[in-house]
Amino acid sequence: MKIRCPKCKSDAELSPDFSLVKCGSCDLEMSYGEYVKFVAHNESRYSDILGDYATSTEGQTSGSLDEWD
Numbered sequence: 049m050k051i052r053c054p055k056c057k058s059d060a061e062l063s064p065d066f067s068l069v070k071c072g073s074c075d076l077e078m079s080y081g082e083y084v085k086f087v088a089h090n091e092s093r094y095s096d097i098l099g100d101y102a103t104s105t106e107g108q109t110s111g112s113l114d115e116w117d
């Protein structure tokens with residue numbers, strides 16, 4: 049399965065069992081877990097999505113947290 053290499057932005061190959069990410073263009077080779085961390089670290093947009101998600105989750109539960117205000 050082709051995914052985007054976080055290092056050189058070329059096509060990297062994700063092994064069918066999701067265990068290994070390999071890029072032929074820059075010799076990147078890491079586990080999928082490391083890949084996810086790497087991408088999360090390097091793509092601020094990804095972090096923003098997580099931030100928005102956390103905010104909206106807080107909004108849904110704010111009614112029970114009024115006593116903390």
Ligand SMILES: [Zn+2]
Pocket residue numbers: 053054055056057058060071072073074075076
């Ligand atoms: Zn690469």
